[in-house]
Amino acid sequence: MGLNRRAFIQFSVGGTLGLLVTPVIWKTLDDVSIWTQNWGWIPTLKKGVEERVPAVSKLCPSGCALRVETVGGEPYSTTGDEDNPLSKGGLCPICADAVPLLYSPTRVQGPMVRTGEGQYQPVSWDEAKKLLAEKLGAAGSSVAVISGDDTGSGNEVFSALLAELGSDDYYMMPSPQMAATRAWNGLMGGEGQIGYDIAGSDFVLFAGADALSSWGPTVSNMNAFAESHPAGEKAKSTYVYAGPARNHTSSVCDSWVPVHPEGMSAFLLGLAYNLITEGRYLESGDFAALRSLLASKYSPAQVEKLTGVSKKSLAELAGKLLRASAPVVVADYGCSPAVAAAGIIVNLLLGRMNTWGGMVALPEVEPVLGSALDRPTRFAKDLPADVASGAFAPKVCLIYDANPVYGLPQYGEKIAEKAEFTVAFSTFKDETAAVADLVLPAAHPFERYDDLVNPFGVANTTYVASSPVVKPSLDVMGAPQFALDLAAEMGLDLGFENFEEVLEAKAEAAEAAVGTVGSYSVGLGLPALSDADKTSGQLALYAYSQLHIGSASMATTPHNPTTIRDTELQGKQMFVRINSETAKANGLKAGSKVRLSANGVECQALVHVDEGVMPGVVAAPLGFGHTAWDEFSMGKGGNVYKLLTVSAGSGGSAWTGSAVTIAKM
Amino acid sequence: MDSKLFPEGATRCSFGQYLLWLGFISAMLLWGVYASFLIFYNGIGVTAMDNYFGFALWITFDLAVIALGAGAFFSGFLKYILKIKQLEKIINLTVIVGFICYSGAMLILTMDIGQPGRAWFGYWHPNVHSMLTEVIFCITCYCTVLIIEFVPLILEQKQLNRNKFIHALAHNMHVHMALFAGIGTFLSTFHQGSLGGMYGVLIGRPYAYRDGFFIWPWTFFLFVLSAVASGPVFTVLICTIMEKVTGKKLVEYKVKALMGKIAGSMLCLYLFFKYLDTWAWATDVLPRMGFTFDQMFYGLIYGKWLFWSELIVCGLVPAIMLIVPAFRNRPWMLYTAALLNCTGIVINRYVFTVQTLALPVMPFDKWYTYAPNWSEYATSLMIVAYGLLVLTLSYRYLPVFPQERELNS
Amino acid sequence: MQVKEFKIKWGMVIDIDKCSGCGACMVSCQVENNIAPMTQEDPHNHLQMMTTKRDDPSNKLRTLTWLNVYELNNGKAFPEHDVAYLPRPCMQCGHPACVPVCPVVATDKNEEGGIVSQIYPRCIGCRYCMAACPYHARYFNWWDPLWPDGMDKTLSPNASVRPRGVVEKCNFCHTRYMKAKDRAREEGIDPMELPEGYYVPACVEACPTGAIVFGDLNNPEHKVAQLAKSPHSFRLLEKLGLDPQVYYMSKREWVREQGDNHAAGDHNSAVKQASQGHE
Structure with missing residues (x-):
């Protein structure tokens, strides 16, 4: 059988065309394009009426007032609640992930x-x-x-x-809240629940309080900050953060005053010293004793030694507080009643009690169950x-x-x-x-009745209650x-x-329970303040909390691991942050594997050299090191809560002085 | 055992030895097949690629083999269009090498894209502005051309060729080969260029972006030239390795030297433009984007040594060795030059792929490094094994080298 | 290449001085857009479990963070050290680097509003667009999406679930735009003249410090239109000429400096202008 040129061309062209007119190729291609977007294992979406149901999520420490977005009655997301003063549309990173947690396999299924x-x-x-x-x-x-x-x-x-x-x-x-309550209602004999009118203030000093990240009614604080710093306009108030390291709060504050972890109450008392020097006075039987305590233990020179804050910066800061028309000091560190008391004293010296933009004492909301303890x-x-x-x-x-x-x-x-x-x-x-x-x-917050009664730190009596958004899927x-x-x-x-x-x-x-507690006459809790001048002289631990990592009761939620930086957690190893000076003094460098120890407990970590940490301080994140929960947190990093050394002061336990050692592994 | 299938008058190694060799190739191949199975089953998350290095070893490998496989179209062009007769002694090998390179690259590409089932969308929903569309068009078309060029060689197998139909088919295909060579040249030039253009148009990637210099994107021409400058000597290297392995002379040295001369001339031309391009990039393109030349390099793996190796040690040096007859005519120097030349082109394709992506463009970002993992190596080696297999079978059973009989008698 | 002009140009002005880096926006984005939490094992795929682990979320080059918050610092030593957080959504460039390179038109910028689309069923997963985008705004699905058992009951109706092997990115919560237009028609509002706040992406809504302002850059009544012109405003990598629809602002000069590359000596005019006025 022969094949001439003509036959060859006929054969080639005919074969190709013949194949093309059959549906085989076209049908296959069409099917492929359909299959590749409809695999059986790709979940399909629910359709139905969409609603936004107001609710409360108490997964974060202060609780978020929010709206649960539902489709066909099934929650799928949360947004802030614009109509709620606690939220004004904002949301914290834990409660933003509240809905997926409804069906988390890590939920307890039944008793x-x-x-x-x-x-x-x-x-x-x-x-x-x-x-x-x-x-x-x-x-x-x-x-x-x-x-x-x-x-x-x-x-x-x-x-x-x-x-x-x-x-x-x-x-x-x-x-x-415990620290402030012990200081105000305990040591100082005051009445009512302490709160701070951050929104009304024109000069806010966060002394240790990580108020724009994890302290107090975080979202509401952030709202106050947002409104005082309108985009594209001049800020209406000044925010200052004082603390041992740059953190989320300090990154947006107008300035940062580095204060040693063990020196927070000394720092506040140093401010008090300056205020009194400038002629400030307060109505209290303890005032004379306060003066002599300050003179003997908290002179600017002594405070500089204890806190690392120079005499000059301390005086400048005191001057700014004095010049501001509505300053407020929000003080909290290591759950210490002494720090809280010192903060209250500074507010009192500034005359900021129960004033617009100052510190307030909210009336207690009376218990409704007769035999229940009051707050x-x-x-x-x-x-x-x-x-x-x-x-x-x-x-x-x-x-x-x-x-x-x-x-x-x-x-x-x-x-x-x-x-x-x-x-x-x-x-x-x-x-x-x-x-x-x-x-x-x-039950999950969206499956139960619950309420928020004056989340600690709010400036007005606040009550939010919520009813279930969805029927429990489990026996809870x-x-x-x-x-x-x-x-x-x-x-x-x-x-x-x-x-x-x-x-x-x-x-x-x-x-x-409206308004503020009208009259107050307080002691100054001086015994708690008199021993705030001790330092361990060693490396000090600054443990900080960030909600996206978790809290003392919540572990990292499913969508938060991606928000944790690779300078905070790498695989299963967490990072601690130290200054380059500290690193050098301890023979460490970026990425060194170290063992942190305090009170007989150890934690492993990697070193992240960060100039935003005071020399002599190890900044370590709280919220890692879970031994239960799920893969989003279990076995990741070490539990820094364990490293916190509890010291019994006269106002109650605190962990302001946390000596820690760091050793290269 | 299989001697009846050998090309006319040729001797081949024993069947046992042959099986041993096939066993070695199969092991490599199977490892790669296992890796590619996991890749298809689990997704390309199996590889070490990531969102910064979306183009990585595979794309480098593809670009490199496509450049080195350019011997096929360029030799074809010289032989069939410019009628350089000498080249017919090596043309079959260039076609086989080209076929291996292109089909191998296409296999890798089907793994590389996230949705292999949609690979044909390039035809169905083409974006005519995209260089990659052009690449998809030309590579698939040219691969078809290479198959058409390869088929007559298979049909000329001694036993097959006894069949009259096959004989006639092979003959007819040969008659039309100039046409295919022409189409191949056209397609191949275009996609070599588009591959370069792919990088040159990356307006957000200072390492690769080229504009305002003669013609845009200039990398289009640089990629064509660098491919034709290295393809021919790559074929020479393959041929020489085959000679060493088989212990036979397959192509006369004169032809190899001619290939070297062709590559050398093209390399000179390429380097002339490449130097101009580099100069314009460093002094004009980069400053406009806010960068300096020094910022383009980092540490050891993205160091300047790569840059100098590519342009001088593996560029200028082999160019001189290839165009000066006194050097070119010494076999060891020709082979060294060929090796350097090919290395230079591989470095070029590597830095354009990986370094381009590694360079942090946002000032607050940092350099990231990429190292392939086993699955990428295994699949790349699978293609190498596939190439060896095709070469082995072709050498053993097909009349690849017209001079073999005469040179070894 | 020509820049397409639109009557509406959705854009953001992100005030870096107000971003505390809390992460709420990133979480809201993932929940809204059905991005699965990163789990390392697929209990339904035994072969995968035996042979390979999926990614750890600390591998930041394998995440699906449409909105990613970068941490910037001024490079200075203690105590002058300063940090800032920069949320990076898709810039929705006016002259996108990604659109012209896509071989299959799986991404386009041709709809009123100027949002750069991503068509998942069209995408072949070649990742050329990712190579093209200097902002790293594009993400690849390295694995099939996987929710912990039961959690897929909470999928959002606003974004289809993408299979593995396709590229995805921020689209300013496009479904919310569609819904806003529908709502507008029902309420008798011109969908071409949506009032400020009528349509906002999930991240904007969640942000507790209001750091992200969203609106129509072409509508003088929208805040973004004015903020974008502030002397403190800048865009990322403006020199590349991609014409992003996302603006940033900061009163801190060092932050503005880091918005573009100045190694070759010059400084962009926005930085200069602002520093002359304020520093």
């Missing part, structure tokens, strides 16, 4: 009883209730509550339950001190909205050992749930409701059967 080391058996709520009632009945008054709920009426329910059982061992987790009394008990001394040894310990095993400095891990029977009300499988004898799954319930049911089971009368009704009553009580 569980511990049957052995790390082993649990599911039980029904009824069984759990009966078991707990039995345990409580046997325990008599040897019952304690540890609460991490800084803002809610749930505290009253638990407190009333405790009172009915004959105990007053109500412990709050350490917080800025200041709730903050009186000292958990670290009682654990250390052995005074904390309850037969039954109820842990409500708290994760002390992770977030209580130094003594957290001992809680479950000291208590005979531990009950954890946990939304997530956290460290405390991992060791509790009974784990009761608390609100912890306060369970406490009410439990009381009923035990035949105790708390005055309410339903938490929703508690909230209604609370709303009325809040309505009655």
Whole structure:
């Protein structure tokens, strides 16, 4: 068979065309383009009516007022609530991720009883209730509550339950509110809840308070800052941050005053010294004693030595405070009542008590459950001190909205050992749930009734309540409701059967608590201030909190790992920040692997050399080093809460002086 | 055992030795097949590429083999269009090498793109402004041309050729080969150029961007020239390696030296423009973008040594060695020059791909480094193994070297 | 290449002096746009579990952070050291580097509003656009999207889930734009004249310090139109001529300096102008 040129061309062209007219090629290509966008494992989206439902998320320490976006009734996202003064449309990085947490595999699925080391058996709520009632009945008054709920009426329910059982061992987790309450309501004998009218101030000094990142009503503080610094216009007020390292707050403040971690109260007292030198005075029987204390221990030269702040900058700052028309000092460091007291003294010297743009004392919102402790009394008990001394040894310990095993400095891990029977009300499988004898799954904030009563730091009486946005997908319930049911089971009368009704009553009580506490006459808490001049002379730890990493009770949420910098966490290793001078003095350089140790506990970290840290200071992030939760946090970095050394001052435990050693590995 | 299939009058190594060699190639190939299976199954997250280095080893490898494979179109152009008769002694090999390089590159590309099933979108939804569209067009078309050029060689296999139809088909294809060589030249010139243009148009990438210099983007011509300057000597190197491995003379040295001379001349021409281009880039393009020449380099792996190696040690030096007959006519010098020449072009393709992307453009960003991982090496080696396989089979069974019989008798 | 002009030009002015780097915008962006949390193991893909680990979120070159917050510093020693945070969405360039290079027209800038689109079902995943974008605003799906079991119940209706192998990027929450236009029509507002705040992307809405101002750069009634002209305003890498629709502003000169490259000696006029006026 031959093939001439003609036949060859016919063969080639004909073959090609023949193939093209069959549908084989075209159909295949068409199908491919459809398949490649419709793989079975790619989730499809839900359709339906879209709504925005106002709610409260208490996943962050101060709680966010927000709106839950839903589609067909199913939440998918959160946005700030423009109509709520706490939010004004803003949102914190934890609550921005609140919805995905609704279906996090790390949620506690149902009540569980511990049957052995790390082993649990599911039980029904009824069984759990009966078991707990039995345990409580046997325990008599040897019952304690540890609460991490800084803002809610749930505290009253638990407190009333405790009172009915004959105990007053109500412990709050350490917080800025605790420090301020112990200082103001305790040491100084003042009334009402301290707050700061940051929005009304024209000169704000954040002394240690990381107020635009993690301290107090963060989102509301950030709003105040935003409004005082309108884009493209001259700032209406000046913000100054004083603290041991540059942090998120300082990055937007107009200036930064580096203050040694152990010198925060000395710094404030140094300001007080300057103010008094400038003729400021305050109405108190302790004033003369204050003067002599300042003269003997907190002269500018002494303060310079303690804080690293030069006489000149201190005097300049005092001058700015004096010249400002509405200055306010927001002081908090290491939960120290001394720092809080010193801050209050500076505000008083500036004449800023209960004034527009100053410090305010809000009237207490009265408890609605008769036997519940009032707010200041709730903050009186000292958990670290009682654990250390052995005074904390309850037969039954109820842990409500708290994760002390992770977030209580130094003594957290001992809680479950000291208590005979531990009950954890946990939304997530956290460290405390991992060791509790009974784990009761608390509903997610969007599945429960809850409220925010005067989140600490707000300048006006604030009350926000929220009802469930969505039905629980798991066998969970609100912890306060369970406490009410439990009381009923035990035949105790708390005055309410339903938490929703508690909230209604609370709303009325809040309505009655308006304005500020009219009169005040205070002591100055001088004993707490007289020993604030000690320094360890060693490397000092500055532990800072950033919400995107987590809090004392929340671990890193699913979408936050991408927001954590690679200079904060690298794989499983966290970074600590030190100045190049500190690095040199300790033979370290960027990327060195180090071991941090304090009070017998060690943490591994890598070195990030950062000129934004004072020499002699190790800045370490709180919020890493989880041993429970999920892969977004578990095993990443070290738990710096453990490195915080608790020191017992006269106002209560604090961890202002945290000597730490750093060794190359 | 398979001696009946050998080309007319040729001897080949024993079947056992041959199997051993095939076994070695297969091992390499299988490792690569395993890697590519994981890549297709799990996604290219398996590789070490990332959002900064979206073009990496694979693209460098592709660009390098496409440049080195340029011997095919350029020799074809010289032989069929300019009628340089001498080249027919090596033309078959250039076609095979070209075919290996292009088909290999296309295999890598199907792995490299995130949605291989949509590879044909380049035809269906083309963006005529994109250099890459041109590359997709020309590479696929030219690969077809190379297949058409390769097929008659296969059909000329001794046993196959006995079939009358096949014989006639092969003959007809040969008759039309000049046409294909012409089409090939056209397509190949264009996509070599577009590959360069791809980088030259990167307005946000100071290392690669070229404008305002004669014609835009200038890298278009530089890539064409550098490809034709290295392709021919790459074929010479392959040929020489085959000679060393088989212990036979396959192409007379005169032809190799001629290839060297052609490459050398093209390299001189290329370097002339490349130096001008570099000068204009350093003194005009970079300052306008806010950069200095020194900022283009960092540490060891993105160091200036690469720059000098490319332009002097692997540029000027081999150019001189190739155009001066006294050097070119010494085999060891020709081969050294060829090696340097090819290395220079590989460096060029590497820096244009990787260094371009590594350079931080935002002032607050930093240099990132990239190192390929096993899956990228394995798949690249798979292509090398595939090339060896094609060469082995072609050498053993096809009449690749017309001079073989005469040179080894 | 010609710059396409639009009647509406959505843009941002980001006040760097107000960004505290908290991360809320990045989280909101991920939630709004159905970006899966980064998990290292796919429990439904055994072969993958056996052979390879997906990425750790600290590998910042493998994230899907449409909005990425960079940390800047002034390079000075203690105590003059200063830091700033710079959120970087897609710049929606007027003269985008990415659009002309795409071989399959999977990205385009041809819709009123000037948002650079990304068509996921069209994208072949060649990553040429990523190589072209100097802002690193484009991200590649290295893996199939994967939510921890159950979490995909919370998917947002506003962004389709992308398969692996395609490029994606910020689109100013384009679905919100569509919805805003629909809402406007219902409410009798001209969709071409949306009032300020009628359409805002998720990050803008979440930002607790109001650092991101969003609006129509062509509408003099919108704040962005005025802010963009502030002497403190600048755009990233202005010298490249990409004409971004995202502006930044800072009163700090060192921050403005870092908006562009000046190694070759010159300083851009915006920096000069502002520093003469204020420093």
